[in-house]
Amino acid sequence: MSTSQTPAAPFTELVNLASRLLGAGVVATNEDTFADAENLLVAKPAEFRPHTFGHKGQIMDGWESRRRRGTGADQPHPTDEDHDWAVVRLGVAGRIHGVIVDTAYFTGNYPESGSVQGASIPGHPSVAELADAEWTDLVPRTPLRGDTAHEFEVADTTRYTHVRLNIWPDGGVARLRVYGEVLPDPRDLDGLTFDLAAQEFGGVAEAASDRYFSSPHNLNAPGRATVMGEGWETRRRRDKANDWVQIALAGSGEVLAVEVDTSHFVANAPGWADLQGYDASSGGDPATDTAGWFELLPRTRLQPDTRHRLRLAAGRPATHVRFNVYPDGGVARLRLTGRLTESGRAALALRWFDALPAAEAAAALTGAGLTAAEAGALAAARPLAGPAQAAAAVAALQPADGPDGADTSRRAAAVWRLLGV
Structure with missing residues (x-):
C-alpha cells in the first residue's frame, strides 16, 4: 500500500508548499510598485487599516501592481494580453492539490482575471532560467472577484518546484496559498536520519481529536514555536477521555527518538503523553484498524514549558503515529527522529519518480x-x-x-x- 497522503479532507488540510517557514520565496516579478509581491506569502491573514498612506498611496497588505496604460493617446487601454506576474519558489517540491488566490480587501483594485502555472526546475535556477522554463497551466485564466478567497482544485499529478501567478491586466492579490503533497528527492535522504514527521519531508497531521485553540498542523511545522499560539492546543476536557493527533510519516520508517516540546505552555501543558505506531505498508487502514496500533513510547510524564528528548528502543517500522496527550492541553512541537526502511525509501522514490x-x-x-x-x-x-x-x-x-x-x-x-x- 502506498503511504501517499491522498486528501480525503479538503486540500487545505495538506501542507502549504508556499510557506515561508518551509523556505518559499518570491523570486521574480515584473511589477510591484504599490505593494511588494513578497506579501503574497505572509503566513497570517491579510489586514486592512484605512487611511494609512505611504509615499505610493494606501498601504495594502498584499501584492499590488501599478495601473496599466496603453501605447498612446489613440490607444489608452492595455491590450487583452497585457498582464502582471509573480514567480514563487515553493518551499518544498510536491504535487499540488489546490491553490487559494485571495483578493482580501482589494475591492476597486483587484485583477479582472488570473491564472496559476507550475514548473519543475531542478537546482537553484536564475531568473533567466525561470523565464525559459516550461510552464503548465494548473488553474487556467479565470475571472476573479474582489475581497474573495478563491479556492481552485488542481488535478495535475506532476511534481512542481515553482508556481507563477498571473493577473490581467493589473491590480492586487493579498495572499497565495499552494497546498499539496510533499515529494522530496529520495537521493537527498539516503543514509540520513531525519524527522520522519516533519512537513518538509512529507509528514501530514491527518486527523485530530480537537483543534479548538490552534491547528494540529503546528505540531510538525518547521522551526521552534515562538509563542503559545504557534503550537497545538485543545479545549479543556470535562470527560475522562484524552486528546490525540494522527500523523502520516514521510514513509515507512523506524522511529529512534522523540522530542515532545511544551515550550510556552505553562499552565496548560498536558500531564502525560504517549506515542503509538501503525504500519500501513501491507494494506491496513489506521483510521479503522484499531487492533493494528502498537506502542512506541509508553505513557510518560510531561513538564510545562520543556523540550522533552526521549530515546526509543529499536522496534517495528511505522507509516503513521498517533500522539496521545492526557487529558488535554497544548504542545508546541513533536519531532520523530528516525530513518526510512528499505521499503519506505522505495515507496517514497516511486511516488517521486512517477510525478517527475x-x-x-x-x-x-x-x-x-x-x-x-x-x-x-x-x-x-x-x-x-x-x-x-x-x-x-x-x-x-x-x-x-x-x-x-x-x-x-x-x-x-x-x-x-x-x-x-
Whole structure:
C-alpha cells in the first residue's frame, strides 16, 4: 500500500508548499510598485487599516501592481494580453492539490482575471532560467472577484518546484496559498536520519481529536514555536477521555527518538503523553484498524514549558503515529527522529519518480546508469505503482548489446540505485 497522503479532507488540510517557514520565496516579478509581491506569502491573514498612506498611496497588505496604460493617446487601454506576474519558489517540491488566490480587501483594485502555472526546475535556477522554463497551466485564466478567497482544485499529478501567478491586466492579490503533497528527492535522504514527521519531508497531521485553540498542523511545522499560539492546543476536557493527533510519516520508517516540546505552555501543558505506531505498508487502514496500533513510547510524564528528548528502543517500522496527550492541553512541537526502511525509501522514490516531468525522470535514470534510450522507455512506462510494476517495466526494456542476462542485471542495478526496487 502506498503511504501517499491522498486528501480525503479538503486540500487545505495538506501542507502549504508556499510557506515561508518551509523556505518559499518570491523570486521574480515584473511589477510591484504599490505593494511588494513578497506579501503574497505572509503566513497570517491579510489586514486592512484605512487611511494609512505611504509615499505610493494606501498601504495594502498584499501584492499590488501599478495601473496599466496603453501605447498612446489613440490607444489608452492595455491590450487583452497585457498582464502582471509573480514567480514563487515553493518551499518544498510536491504535487499540488489546490491553490487559494485571495483578493482580501482589494475591492476597486483587484485583477479582472488570473491564472496559476507550475514548473519543475531542478537546482537553484536564475531568473533567466525561470523565464525559459516550461510552464503548465494548473488553474487556467479565470475571472476573479474582489475581497474573495478563491479556492481552485488542481488535478495535475506532476511534481512542481515553482508556481507563477498571473493577473490581467493589473491590480492586487493579498495572499497565495499552494497546498499539496510533499515529494522530496529520495537521493537527498539516503543514509540520513531525519524527522520522519516533519512537513518538509512529507509528514501530514491527518486527523485530530480537537483543534479548538490552534491547528494540529503546528505540531510538525518547521522551526521552534515562538509563542503559545504557534503550537497545538485543545479545549479543556470535562470527560475522562484524552486528546490525540494522527500523523502520516514521510514513509515507512523506524522511529529512534522523540522530542515532545511544551515550550510556552505553562499552565496548560498536558500531564502525560504517549506515542503509538501503525504500519500501513501491507494494506491496513489506521483510521479503522484499531487492533493494528502498537506502542512506541509508553505513557510518560510531561513538564510545562520543556523540550522533552526521549530515546526509543529499536522496534517495528511505522507509516503513521498517533500522539496521545492526557487529558488535554497544548504542545508546541513533536519531532520523530528516525530513518526510512528499505521499503519506505522505495515507496517514497516511486511516488517521486512517477510525478517527475518526463525529461527529469529520464535524466535521473541516465544519472543512475541507464542509456538514454532505456531511460526514455522506462520514463514512458510510468506510472510504476509498486515494486512489481517497476520490475516488470525494467524487464520489458529491449536488451542492449551483450548477453541478455548481464544486460538485464545492469539495468536492474541502475534502477535499484535510483528507486530501490
